[in-house]
Amino acid sequence: MFWINTKRIVRLGFINFARNISVSIAAVLITTVALLVIASLMFSRAVLDSTLSQIQNAVDIRVYLSNSANNDEIASLQKRIEALPEVAQVSLSTNDQELADFTSRHQNDQLTLQAIEEIGANPFGSAFSIKAKDISQYSGIASFLDAEQNQTQSSIIDRVNYSRNKQAIDVINKMIASSKKLGITGVIFFSLISLLITFNTISLAIYMAREEISVMRLVGASTRYIRGPFIVSGLIYGLCASILSLIIILPITYWVGPKIYDLGTGINLFNFYLSNIVMFIGVITASGLAIGALSSYLAVRKYLKV
Amino acid sequence: MIYFDKVSKKYSDTSTALEEITISVEPKEFVSIVGHSGAGKTTLLKMILGEESPSQGSVYFESVNIHKLGKHDINKYRRRIGTVFQDFRLLPHLTVFENIAFAMEASGRSEEDIASDVPHVLELVNLSDKIMSFPRQLSGGEKQRVAIARAIVNQPDIIIADEPTGNLDPISSREIIDILQKINELGTVVILATHNKEIVDSLGKRVITMEKGKIIRDNKKGKFVM
Known part of the structure; x- marks a missing residue:
């Protein structure tokens, strides 16, 4: 039935x-x-x-290194940063690449290019571009970099641009x-x-x-x-x-x-x-x-x- | 078979449909219920169908209180009652065969039963030749005969007919009453609510007269007296 x-x-x-x-x-x-x-x-x-x-992909922390930093110091710092659990990727831009990027960005600005030429040497240091696994984790990485920069006398970190990006990251x-x-x-x-x-x-x-x-x-x-x-x-x-x-x-x-x-x-x-x-x-x-x-x-x- | 024990139905403090009704209907009885409009005839029939609940008192069918039945049991109980209404209540998109088969299908009867029983009941109501017609192709009397066929096809214990001749001419009315009498003679209880004096008088069966929700007369072999 x-x-x-x-x-x-x-x-x-x-x-x-x-x-x-x-x-x-x-x-x-x-x-x-x-x-x-x-x-x-x-x-x-x-x-x-x-x-x-x-x-999110466009956001990163740029760490500018002093131009006196040698390859071993740079590699050592990169390893320490990569060891952080919040870090997804660390890319190194050498001082030569930094100069090339700068020249490319200012190719129509003859005055600036001339000023660089007059210095005679590469004024740029290398730089790290650090991406976090999650956008909320940048502040943790920034704290680590801040500590690295302030606690070590011989720190190769020249400056970190997190504070400039902080507002955008928070938004x-x-x-x-x-x-x-x-x-x-x-x-x-x-x-x-x-x-x-x-x-x-x-x-x-x-x-x-x-x-x-x-x-x-x-x-x-x-x-x-x-x-x-x-x-x-x-x-x-x-x-x-x-x-x-x-x-x-x-x-x-x-x-x-x-x-x-x-x-x-x-x-x-x-x-x-x-x-x-x-x-x-x-x-x-x-x-x-x-x-x-x-x-x-x-x-x-x-x-x-x- | 059916017993009303001091049944009252109030819709509000000022509106009383039934008041202290006590009646019993025995097996094989043919009972006519007469009274003016608003006397409580339809409410009484709805109580038997389990469509209305009493405000006070109880209605019993074979010693079972109808209004204490659960959903499942009330459906089973209703299969033991056939209903016929003044407005026929046929489904216009179904043929005569399908209208009757519909009631059998709803009761869970098999296709074989449907194929054999539908022509049989149509023969009983003299409508074999209209088996494939739609309700719109039938006269009022024919529609009512289909409604009766649908009511009896599941072999109910009781037929409830609420003004079945209300929309019919005298000849068709007589035919319908004859069919109901024939069904009653075969052992089915028939409860007929009507205004038709001529029919009630010709039946010579029990007549219950209602007025303002009360039973004012209950006569075996009674006449229509208002």
Whole structure:
């Protein structure tokens, strides 16, 4: 009997969907909008993460060494810095590279280049560029460098530019923390609004079938038998809306992707979508099915009171 | 079979639908309930169906308090009752066959049962030739006969008919009452709520007269007296 009823519930679900086709289309479209909101939140999150990552990658601590420092001293200091657990990478720029970079940056400034030439020797020392594993860890590295510079008489550290970057690093730190909180709040808020709108549309479809529900109750149909077909219809709404959303996202991201990339976000949404297609199919389909089934479950409840 | 024990139903302090009703309906009985609109006939029928709960008192079906049944049991209980209404309550998008099969499917009956029983009940109500028609293609009397077929297809113990002839002409009304009598003769309890004096008088069965939520007359082989 369980399988006979299950088969009938599924069949009635498809019949309900097909019979009120205009309401079904409306429900599918509303659910599609809800799913596109969820997808746009995923894309926004990716853009934000990518942009923050871009900014984060641009942040470093520059350690300028005195030009009297020899190779052994430089290598020793580099080892000590690399040994810090917060440090992700230490790159050395030799004094020759520093001079070349400076010359390149000022190639149109003849006066400056002439001044360098008049000195006769390379006035630049080597420099370290230090990247932390996490942006919040720069202050720890800066403290270490500060101690190195002040505690040792023969320190080869000339100056550290952390204090100049500190403000920018702090702002980025706050942005990352806020964006995480805002992202979670946004997902919850928009998901609830989507659920509410979809619920109201599906309620309309169920309202149109209230006569059928009353007949089902009169003939002693079980709650499962009455509710089942509407949940199946809700699942069909969700599935159709998921497929539609996944298709609609393709041309949108294809068109918008390069534009977003050109803004310096470091992410092309079209490529992001294609490379994460399995995740998108999973999240959008699961959300569609959940919204459809949950909305139907809640909407039919008021007709089931004994 | 059915026993109302001092049942009252109040919707508010000023609105009383039923007041201290005590009646019993025996197996195989045909009971007509008569009274003006608002007398409490429909509330009484809804109590039997378990759609309304008493404010006071209890309604028993075979010694079981209907209103203490859980959701699962109330559904099972309702399968033992067939209902017929003035407005037919047929599903317009289903054929005659499908409307009747719908009630059987909801009760979990097998496809084989449906295939054999639906034509059989349609034969009982003289509608074999309309098996594939939709409700919009039927007359009022035919629609009501489909509703009766749907009500009896699960072989209920009781048929509740709430103004089944209210929308019908005298000839169709007579046909419907004849069918209900035939069902009753086969052993099913029929409880009929009606305004139709001619029909009640012609039946010569038990008549319960209600007024303002109270039973004012209960006569075996009674007549319609208001």
